[in-house]
Amino acid sequence: MPLHHLSYAATGAFSSFIADYITQNPALQSFYHRFPRLEEFGAQIAEKQAAYSPAARQRLVAALREQYQGLDEVHPAVATNLELLSQDTTFTVTTGHQLNLLTGPLYFIYKIITTLKLSRQLKEQYPQYDFVPVYWMATEDHDFAEINHFHLFGKKHEWHSERVGGPVGRMALDGLAEQILDQLPADVPAAFREAYQAGGTLADATRRLVHALFGQYGLVSIDGDSAALKQALVPVLEREIQEQASNHAVQATNAQLEAAGYKPQIYSRPLNLFFLTKEGKRERLELDGDCYAVRNTELCYSQQELLELARRQPECFSPNVVLRPLYQEMLLPNLCYIGGGAEVAYWFQLKQVFSDNQVPFPMLLLRNSALYLGKAAAGKLRKLGLTPTDIFRPLAELKKQVGATLGQEEISLRDQQQAIATAFQQITDLAQRLDPTLVKTVAAEAQKTAGGVAGLEKRLSKAAEAKHETAYSQLTAVKEKLFPGGDLQERVDNVLSILINNPGFIAQLLDGFEPLALEFAVVEEE
Secondary structure (H helix, E strand, O other), X not given: OOEEEEOHHHHOOOOHHHHHHHOOOHHHHHHOOOOOOHHHHHHHHHHHHHHOOHHHHHHHHHHHHHXXXXXXXXXXXXXXXXXXXXXXXXXXXXXXXXXXXXXXXXXXXXXXXHXXXXXXHHHHHOOOOEEEEEEEEOOXXXXXXXXXXXXXXXXXXXXXXXXXXXXXXXXXXXXXXXXXXXXXXXXXXXXXXXXXXXXXXXXXXXXXXXHHHHHXXXXXEEEOOOHHHHXXXXXXXXXXXXXXXXXXHHHXXXXXXXXXXXXXXXXXXXXXXXXXXXXXXXXXXXXXXXXXXXXXXXXXXXXXXXXXXXXXXXXXXXXXXXXXXXXXXXXXXXXXXXEOHHHHHHXXXXXXXXXXXXXXXXXXXXXXXXXXXXHHHHHHHHHOOXXXXXXXXXXXHHHHHHHHHOOOOOOOOHHHHHHHHHHHHHHHHXXXXXXXXXXXXXXXXXHHHHHHHHHHHHXXXXXXXXXXXXXXXXXXXXXXXXXXXXXXXXXXXXXXXXXXXXXXXXXXXXXXXXXXXXXXXEEEOO
């Protein structure tokens, strides 16, 4: 599979923050722990090994075994990794994502491929250890509107459900077969239907689909919405209820980021916790005087009552975006978190939160990003005289380049406009000497003439473009296909748009991606 690379900055689609992190700008170095290089993982391993207790490992393995009991058959590679996790020489590389319908945008796939590939590379570099790739399922997220749709071949498929407002992972799949599965093209791989037909909840269905796609590579999925796993969160809940410690830490870090010229990515609240109600809702906890109130309910607890509940039933609490990463790293023997640009940015706000809780801060790696270039699109670009990386440039620039290739004369009346401006300046000078009242008249004529020439330039340009209209139409169509709505393909298109015609796509990505190269890839269909 041919690969082409360009810098993230050259794509024009990533923030200055990402560019600064990749180039290790000194202004950011205090906000992360170790930069993701193979040679740095040795120290990260030693630090995590010292901090991660046998009890935490036993809790993790027991919970994962229970979660995988729901599958009819666990792939041998996953079963092996579940066993390896019980050993103190096994560590994880983790990515996380919402439970997007049918995997959602392509970047979900790219996240996991990056995680798989880095795990392999770490095993090669440190053969005395084992490395398990992990997908953290964001089952407690309650923003249904963000996950209930996907785009396939230019069409938006959307699932509507009345059961919204609670953790999406707990949602039953009512109406999904009729609204989504029955509308899919006939040649969609069977796993995409079977996962939702067999799954009782969205979390179950997502685990099944991810297992079908990545089980052969040993990917382990974990659901943090677990009473057994939430036991690890009790000390954090106590500090949050008593001290609102995480908010103080994040606010201090935000001030430092802003002083360095960076805008914080996420908002921290006085209490960075949600409450999971008996009715299945996930509502924010807010401090109202002496009352710890559950928003949109009549529930109100004293501090002591809430502390007792946290100790007895920590599963009633759900960390928000500030505390969820800490919860994840407490559960896992994790070395590196892999995320998109916005994720990496908000992890930079959390280093002090980890330090306050004496949990090692993981290495942060920007996931692989890619543009998939199908045979037809690649062929059209070559006919137009463009390379695969040229397509990232603005359409107007590309049209000029294509026009030059096709022999189109570039139309510009800049020189003529300058000559006219010079002539009118001479007339203005003459009017000033002879009759200053005519200066405004001369200026009006100058403006009128300049406007007329500009109009002629546009008409001449259109006439020149008309000679190569077919080529320009092809260029515009390719640009729109590869950048739907002007956005990166990976942020819109679903993996089915590729898998249907290229069943080997995932294996090809795994072979081609280089996680630590920190470059954008253009993946050309073989």
